[in-house]
Amino acid sequence: MAETRQPDITRDVVVSGMRPTGALHLGHYHGVVRHWIELQQKHTCYFFVADWHALTTNYNEVESIAQDSWNMVVDWLALGVNPEKACLFIQSHIQEHAELHVLLSMLTPLSWLERMPSYKDQQIRLKDKDLSTYGFLGYPLLMSADVLVYGAHWVPVGEDQLAHLELSRELARRFNDIYGRSEEDNKQARRALKKLESQEIRQRWEELVHRYRQQGAPEIYEQAQNLLTRQKNLSPEQRQLLFTTLSGSGRAILQPPQGIVNKAAKMPGLDGQKMSKSYGNTISLREPIPAVEKKLRSMPTDPARVRRNDPGEPQKCPVWSLHKIYSNEATLSWVDEGCRSAEIGCIDCKGPLISAIKSELSTIQGAIDDWSSQADVVQKIIDRGNEQAREAAQATIKEVRRAMGLRTNARQIT
Numbered sequence: 001m002a003e004t005r006q007p008d009i010t011r012d013v014v015v016s017g018m019r020p021t022g023a024l025h026l027g028h029y030h031g032v033v034r035h036w037i038e039l040q041q042k043h044t045c046y047f048f049v050a051d052w053h054a055l056t057t058n059y060n061e062v063e064s065i066a067q068d069s070w071n072m073v074v075d076w077l078a079l080g081v082n083p084e085k086a087c088l089f090i091q092s093h094i095q096e097h098a099e100l101h102v103l104l105s106m107l108t109p110l111s112w113l114e115r116m117p118s119y120k121d122q123q124i125r126l127k128d129k130d131l132s133t134y135g136f137l138g139y140p141l142l143m144s145a146d147v148l149v150y151g152a153h154w155v156p157v158g159e160d161q162l163a164h165l166e167l168s169r170e171l172a173r174r175f176n177d178i179y180g181r182s183e184e185d186n187k188q189a190r191r192a193l194k195k196l197e198s199q200e201i202r203q204r205w206e207e208l209v210h211r212y213r214q215q216g217a218p219e220i221y222e223q224a225q226n227l228l229t230r231q232k233n234l235s236p237e238q239r240q241l242l243f244t245t246l247s248g249s250g251r252a253i254l255q256p257p258q259g260i261v262n263k264a265a266k267m268p269g270l271d272g273q274k275m276s277k278s279y280g281n282t283i284s285l286r287e288p289i290p291a292v293e294k295k296l297r298s299m300p301t302d303p304a305r306v307r308r309n310d311p312g313e314p315q316k317c318p319v320w321s322l323h324k325i326y327s328n329e330a331t332l333s334w335v336d337e338g339c340r341s342a343e344i345g346c347i348d349c350k351g352p353l354i355s356a357i358k359s360e361l362s363t364i365q366g367a368i369d370d371w372s373s374q375a376d377v378v379q380k381i382i383d384r385g386n387e388q389a390r391e392a393a394q395a396t397i398k399e400v401r402r403a404m405g406l407r408t409n410a411r412q413i414t
């Protein structure tokens, strides 16, 4: 392993993290880590253990965070995340995430956080947790800080995280608009404002800008855009300048990231829903193989197949969903035809699937054992990743502090 490896600054930056809230399962592997392994080939990747995020929903369950964080890094390495290609680190070791979170909180309208779909959904879904905390309300803001602090160009997202990505983008634009405009830009904008048709229109424009900054609602953005379009006295440059006041396109101090949606099929769990610890339908990476086999043998099938000779419908069967991940075309046709014609029974059908999953898990568990026996090497990978991440994050924080007027060196003041 090389001693030092600097990120390639000519490549796009990808940032992604995972909460250490228990054992990784096959859903993490197929749904997230396989995507990371592809991304690390082409991009400068920062993959982190999101231990602060674990506290946002479980602040009173801290006993296993350190062990889960360690196991998570070991599991990533065992699955093929390559520390020579990606920077692996622990979020709470990089205090710049927290600093950017605090600084962004100064300009984040409360309504932007309150309208996050996850805020209400999780309060309904996780009734046994105390989610009436600022940490929980503010976790999407912390997520924004996590990616903005590295100038991420790309963030791998599932469809349920698009709202969080959009928040990061809006925050970056808002920050750039407030702190990234020169005095000359502001002077020109004031001149352009005077060209609006009447005092009443000017007031209306200012009210829309103010409301958009408070609420960020798309309909306000549209109303403001329409108002500017109707102004005949503005030159195209002036219209554009005023428009940037709204859209936040001052000098880009913070980079608005784009999402990369993972096209791979979602990994189904043992009941056909998405594999997730909260549904109790997972196969953990470290689970003993005989226990996994038992789970697979007893997993539900198409309820229409009550007797061996009842024909079935694969689309209604969770076993079929797993076959689509693990089986080749020939096996898929064998299952599809055999199920519909009742030529095969469900026990026959599960056979190749059980073999494929057992073989995958046994390779993964071998690699986990291997990495677990090299604790010093894993620790060095984490230390080096922390150092590298800190260096990258400090460069952004320096700019942010400067832009927000936070200077400690008296010589910088003049």
Ligand code: SF4
Residues within 6 Å of the ligand: 301, 302, 305, 312, 313, 314, 317, 318, 319, 320, 335, 338, 339, 340, 344, 345, 346, 347, 349, 350
């Ligand atoms: S034969 Fe296979 S696909 Fe059909 S119901 Fe049984 S387990 Fe499901």
